[in-house]
Amino acid sequence: MHKEAAIREPLILGHKTYHDITEDVCRPIEDKAPKTWYVLFAIALIIGLYGVGCILYLLGTGVGVWGLNKTIGWAWDITNFVWWVGIGHAGTLISAVLLLFRQKWRMAINRSAEAMTIFAVFMAGLFPLIHMGRLWLGYWVLPIPNHFGSLWVNFNSPLLWDVFAISTYLSVSLVFWYIGLIPDFATIRDRAKKPVAKKMYSILSFGWSGRAKHWNRFELVSLVLAGLATPLVFSVHSIVSFDFATSVIPGWHTTIFPPYFVAGAVFSGFAMVQTLMLVMRKAMGLEAYIHRKHVEYMNIVIMVTGSIVGTAYITELFISWYSGVEYEAYAFINRATGPYWWAYFAMMTCNVVSPQLMWFKKLRRSLIFTFIISIVVNIGMWFERYVIIVTSLHRDYLPSSWSMHFPTHIDIGVYVGTIGLFFVFFLLFARFFPVLALNEVKSILKSSGESYKNAPDTHRDDPTPTPVIETVAPVVEEKVEVKTKEPVKETKKAKLSEDQIKDKTAALISKLGGAGNAIDDLKQISGVGPVLEGKLNSIGICSFDQVSKMTKVEYDLLDELTASFPGRAERDDWAGKAKELMNKSNS
Amino acid sequence: MADKAIYAMYDDDDVLKDGAKMLVSKGVKVNDVYSPFPIHGIDPIIGIKNTRLGIMSFIYALVGLALATYGMWFFMIDDWPMNIGGKPSFSYKENFLSFMPITFEFTVLCAAHGMAITYLIINKTLPGMPAQNPDPRTTDDKFVMEFRMSENPSMTQTELVDLLKNTGMTELDQKDI
Numbered sequence: 001m002h003k004e005a006a007i008r009e010p011l012i013l014g015h016k017t018y019h020d021i022t023e024d025v026c027r028p029i030e031d032k033a034p035k036t037w038y039v040l041f042a043i044a045l046i047i048g049l050y051g052v053g054c055i056l057y058l059l060g061t062g063v064g065v066w067g068l069n070k071t072i073g074w075a076w077d078i079t080n081f082v083w084w085v086g087i088g089h090a091g092t093l094i095s096a097v098l099l100l101f102r103q104k105w106r107m108a109i110n111r112s113a114e115a116m117t118i119f120a121v122f123m124a125g126l127f128p129l130i131h132m133g134r135l136w137l138g139y140w141v142l143p144i145p146n147h148f149g150s151l152w153v154n155f156n157s158p159l160l161w162d163v164f165a166i167s168t169y170l171s172v173s174l175v176f177w178y179i180g181l182i183p184d185f186a187t188i189r190d191r192a193k194k195p196v197a198k199k200m201y202s203i204l205s206f207g208w209s210g211r212a213k214h215w216n217r218f219e220l221v222s223l224v225l226a227g228l229a230t231p232l233v234f235s236v237h238s239i240v241s242f243d244f245a246t247s248v249i250p251g252w253h254t255t256i257f258p259p260y261f262v263a264g265a266v267f268s269g270f271a272m273v274q275t276l277m278l279v280m281r282k283a284m285g286l287e288a289y290i291h292r293k294h295v296e297y298m299n300i301v302i303m304v305t306g307s308i309v310g311t312a313y314i315t316e317l318f319i320s321w322y323s324g325v326e327y328e329a330y331a332f333i334n335r336a337t338g339p340y341w342w343a344y345f346a347m348m349t350c351n352v353v354s355p356q357l358m359w360f361k362k363l364r365r366s367l368i369f370t371f372i373i374s375i376v377v378n379i380g381m382w383f384e385r386y387v388i389i390v391t392s393l394h395r396d397y398l399p400s401s402w403s404m405h406f407p408t409h410i411d412i413g414v415y416v417g418t419i420g421l422f423f424v425f426f427l428l429f430a431r432f433f434p435v436l437a438l439n440e441v442k443s444i445l446k447s448s449g450e451s452y453k454n455a456p457d458t459h460r461d462d463p464t465p466t467p468v469i470e471t472v473a474p475v476v477e478e479k480v481e482v483k484t485k486e487p488v489k490e491t492k493k494a495k496l497s498e499d500q501i502k503d504k505t506a507a508l509i510s511k512l513g514g515a516g517n518a519i520d521d522l523k524q525i526s527g528v529g530p531v532l533e534g535k536l537n538s539i540g541i542c543s544f545d546q547v548s549k550m551t552k553v554e555y556d557l558l559d560e561l562t563a564s565f566p567g568r569a570e571r572d573d574w575a576g577k578a579k580e581l582m583n584k585s586n587s
Numbered sequence: 588m589a590d591k592a593i594y595a596m597y598d599d600d601d602v603l604k605d606g607a608k609m610l611v612s613k614g615v616k617v618n619d620v621y622s623p624f625p626i627h628g629i630d631p632i633i634g635i636k637n638t639r640l641g642i643m644s645f646i647y648a649l650v651g652l653a654l655a656t657y658g659m660w661f662f663m664i665d666d667w668p669m670n671i672g673g674k675p676s677f678s679y680k681e682n683f684l685s686f687m688p689i690t691f692e693f694t695v696l697c698a699a700h701g702m703a704i705t706y707l708i709i710n711k712t713l714p715g716m717p718a719q720n721p722d723p724r725t726t727d728d729k730f731v732m733e734f735r736m737s738e739n740p741s742m743t744q745t746e747l748v749d750l751l752k753n754t755g756m757t758e759l760d761q762k763d764i
Contacts, residue, residue: 017728018623018727018728019727019728022623022727022728143658143662150666150667151667152662152663152666152667153662154669154671155659155662155663155685155686155689156663156671156674156676156682156685158688160689161688161689161692164688164689164692164693165688165692168692168693168695168696171696171699171700172695172696172699172700175699175700175703176699179703179706182712183623183624183726186718186720186726187623187726187727189718189726190718190720190723190724190725190726190727191723191727202715202717202718203714203715204714205718206707206712206713206714206715206716207711207712207713207715207716207717207718207719208712208718208726209621209718209719209720209725210621210622210623210720210725210726211619211620211621211719212619212620212621212622212626212629212630212633212635213619213635213638214710214712215622215624215625215626216625216630216635216637216638217638217640217706217709217710218625218706219625220637220638220640220641221640221702221703221706224640224641224644224698224702225699225702225703228644228695228698228699229699231691231695232692232695235688235691235692239688242688438623438624439623439624439625440624442623442624442728443624443625443627446600446601
């Protein structure tokens with residue numbers, strides 16, 4: 001088993017068991033959705049539909065409804081495209097690169113980050129498609145024989161590279177995500193009570209059964225997909241940057257673009273993950289799995305990539321002067337001091353200054369501060385693309401062509417609409433899909449769970465197998481005999497007979513003594529809920545005095561009787577807790 | 588032939604692993620293990636060989652690479668050599684650099700999807716397949732070891748059950764198949 005240094009903060013807080021993890025993740029899916037979900041969904045849907053309306057108007061009328069002109073032929077459309085692709089970089093980076101580096105903290109966030117990636121890439125892909133004007137001819141970007149005498153698409157063009165890069169990225173991310181989802185869908189399937197839900201999750205889970213061989217393949221497939229997805233992540237945004245870098249426009253024509261775009265993409269992607277995750281963990285009660293340490297780790301990634309981006313900005317500025325190319329130098333001076341200085345200023349503040357605040361441990365562990373910064377970063381990254389695209393274009397070689405870009409309400413509507421659609425998808429995901437990678441989180445419970453980490457004594461890692469309790473054995477044997485007679489498919493559990501229960505209860509109470517008149521609130525003992533309290537009371541345990549006398553023998557007896565939380569009483573040290581509570585009430 | 592499957596359920600992966608080790612040392616053949624998450628180290632104990640899906644993925648990648656190379660040579664050099672911006676397409680070698688991005692993407696596409704499809708088919712996990720786990724709790728927090736009587740001919744059922752009792756299992760079940 002994988003051992004983790006004791007000095008590391010546990011990744012799963014509280015006393016969680018495997019079953020608790022299943023419960024915590026499945027409950028939001030099985031329960032009714034809270035009101036806030038409906039409210040948020042309605043808002044997102046309205047905004048999304050407005051966006052769809054704008055897109056339909058655009059398709060019906062033409063790209064002229066955007067604020068583009070002869071000089072500025074690319075503006076919000078490509079800005080939004082690059083922005084969304086950038087956001088879509090965190091998910092696969094988290095699950096692929098962090099998997100290769102064996103970073104266990106990824107497990108709590110990779111599922112939803114990947115979902116976010118896929119939805120963000122949907123939104124990104126929309127922009128080039130609608131920019132074509134005639135959406136229904138979108139398949140012309142594929143190399144298929146056609147009625148132009150088989151004139152093929154141009155494989156030298158970065159725009160075609162983009163087509164291949166984005167579609168490969170989308171489909172590979174989708175496959176990676178879904179393969180991880182299959183076992184978790186199976187968990188939901190096996191718990192589902194409503195027939196429709198059972199049927200749906202049964203189809204979605206592909207009949208997963210969790211055999212050892214399947215898990216063996218599962219792990220290898222995840223690893224190889226991670227290995228394939230890692231260079232893919234880097235290639236995709238490099239290729240997006242080639243859209244600009246291979247041109248001869250001052251301000252675009254720079255070799256620094258690929259690494260600088262990739263760092264920027266990771267930067268904005270992690271910021272979006274933070275925005276979503278901070279809300280989600282609260283709304284879905286997942287604070288034990290996604291906590292400050294996870295937030296801190298992500299903030300460190302934001303800080304590092306933010307610093308790379310900042311360095312790239314400054315390098316770019318320096319090179320534009322150092323190159324001695326007048327056009328290049330002018331493009332950059334104009335960015336900082338020209339009519340778009342405010343966009344440049346927004347970009348510099350949001351992307352260069354704000355991540356540097358993460359050097360302070362207090363700040364990077366503060367959830368509210370992180371939330372604010374995550375939004376600031378995404379605003380900054382939008383401006384970065386806007387600055388690169390619009391300010392490089394608006395001063396043409398001919399002063400007579402100089403121009404400014406003013407977005408129309410359709411520009412704004414389409415952009416805001418994609419944000420709405422993105423949240424529609426994400427809210428649906430959070431409602432019907434397991435937002436945590438159940439199987440992966442369970443596999444780190446023993447190495448990174450708080451209760452296991454801080455209490456090495458109860459670590460069930462010893463090589464001697466625990467012997468089965470004597471009294472259970474004969475019952476099991478009886479069971480086998482009965483079953484051999486009737487070959488009916490049947491699943492019955494070994495249960496204690498009535499008499500045995502009586503005997504055991506008597507034995508337990510004789511050791512602990514009667515409750516007398518004292519009836520204490522046993523729920524005060526950590527780990528005891530109302531159900532368990534009821535069970536204890538029915539056995540005859542009502543006071544702290546009785547609980548405090550419990551030892552290993554009594555714990556085992558109790559486990560057999562209640563059969564609901566094996567090992568829990570011992571692990572949580574009820575006797576010790578009860579003693580404390582008694583002392584408190586006495587003093 | 589009628590066969591009998593014995594299912595022993597555990598509530599801890601390490602207990603199951605120790606149990607399996609003990610049983611295998613006594614000459615018991617464990618048919619399968621069902622668990623809610625991968626139990627690391629169980630495969631060598633119960634004699635499961637490592638999967639060769641990685642090799643398959645490499646083969647799919649080579650197929651993708653070959654297809655992409657052929658395709659781009661055919662589209663750009665052979666079938667319709669376009670002269671773009673005064674840079675003609677004379678030979679694959681000269682234009683190789685600008686074909687690299689798509690060649691790479693297509694290689695990854697084939698490797699990833701080829702492997703994923705193979706994985707689903709050999710697992711027999713496809714949409715609409717019925718679940719095969721013996722107990723619904725094995726996808727939650729229970730671990731089940733499966734034995735087939737036909738695979739343990741040297742042992743009677745009671746002998747096997749006696750051995751199992753010493754492994755710390757929590758429940759026992761059987762099924763005729």
